[in-house]
Amino acid sequence: MAQPQPFHRQNHLLASLPPADLTSLETHLEPMELGIRHAIEIANKPIKHLYFPVSGIISVVASGPRNHKIEVGIIGKEGMSGISIVLGDDRTPNETYVQVAGFALRIAADDFRHVIHAAPSMRHHFFQYVQFFMIQTAHTALANGRAKVEERLARWLLMAHDRLDGDEIPLTHEFLALMLGVRRAGVTTTLHVLEARALISLERGRITMIDRSGLEALADGIYGVPEAEYRRLTGWRGKTQG
Amino acid sequence: MAQPQPFHRQNHLLASLPPADLTSLETHLEPMELGIRHAIEIANKPIKHLYFPVSGIISVVASGPRNHKIEVGIIGKEGMSGISIVLGDDRTPNETYVQVAGFALRIAADDFRHVIHAAPSMRHHFFQYVQFFMIQTAHTALANGRAKVEERLARWLLMAHDRLDGDEIPLTHEFLALMLGVRRAGVTTTLHVLEARALISLERGRITMIDRSGLEALADGIYGVPEAEYRRLTGWRGKTQG
């Protein structure tokens, strides 16, 4: 079962484009493997390609002093990288890289610019995604400022689960700590709490979702607003319904 | 000295529009007083107007469970409210309201839509601001996740100072606590620390900036990236140069 359907049908943002628009993009789309840790965008450097994941997860990370980093956005098959390009800019102070390996379709920034220039109708589609992404970042700010590590971890696992096929999240505690901006040891002990409540199971380098609605309950309102927004904007349902 | 120059010249986003574009917006712009606490946008309700402040400060606030709120964006005379409208949507789950009283020019959402529909060139201008605003929110997420209250407070005061005329920030500790998502008492004691270092002076309901570069040093890298981005995008210098 190599690909049950064409790649572009597996990225929701592409799949929900009007057929005519998809056609004009399609010729420029190039399938790419997303290797773990591969850099998609480098801070303050011109962005070369936009990526539409069909599997795996890409993280957008903001950097601060003392090499402090934190995730400000997560991208899976519901979205795309390269929002700066969509907005007519060519760079961003954030970094973007592959967090969970997978596959993507990518398009050169110049090609993308030309295509959306020629098809203004298409822009609306991508602007909706920009709107969603902003709300996601806003709620990351909210979670970072007001939620406990346990809740933020639950939120992150739910967001990752939304974007992956199956229930396994292949990620080390170290990476997770970087995403959340907390200690690695803090992630480890908090994961144990979740495991003890039978919400997840743990193996080396992998977290498996056991009880999704239990995790949603534990996240207690910190998860969900951006997801509802995505549904309003595009009709996608994620895994909320199973 | 009522208005040394027309209102629209005091909002940088308007002032830096190409003259032709400004003309087409101008007829729809209506001067408005920004009363403290006035709601500019209500969560999940259609946005009626977009505001271009010429003085005062508007806050964009995300809400979470248990009525927990936190500021995710700040708008002064460098910017505008209503980014959702710019992106072709009509609402947002965030709230937006006046944090420091002042004046603004506003335009009805429908008028704005018509104007930018007719003048695609203008969109680029506002998209740059959207880009800046996203980066600002991203760095708020970074600050919330990794910086101490002292640094976050310094960052907020610097951002407010950038947007106000003069060195006085008329705000209570209570509001500030809401913005930062920390206890009111925490703000009070932290402000005293800054005062003891002669960086600010305190009066009831007012904070006065004394030593801006000292505050920047204290914020230690948590402040500055979005501001540099704004400069790159628009050439505005804020007060960084005195």
Next chain:
DNA sequence: CCTTATCGGTGCGATTCCGTACAGTAAAAC
């Protein structure tokens, strides 16, 4: 198979920040 690097489990004191509470003081309302 053996070595080496990565990853995970655990502990401990220090620090930051919270929740709560109460009293004093300045401004606003009457």
Next chain:
DNA sequence: GTTTTACTGTACGGAATCGCACCGATAAGG
């Protein structure tokens, strides 16, 4: 001028999280 409200100062115990450090376990590489 008096009352009322809003704002600020301060305190205290406790919870959450940090920084660091060390060791065992698992996987990867030679």
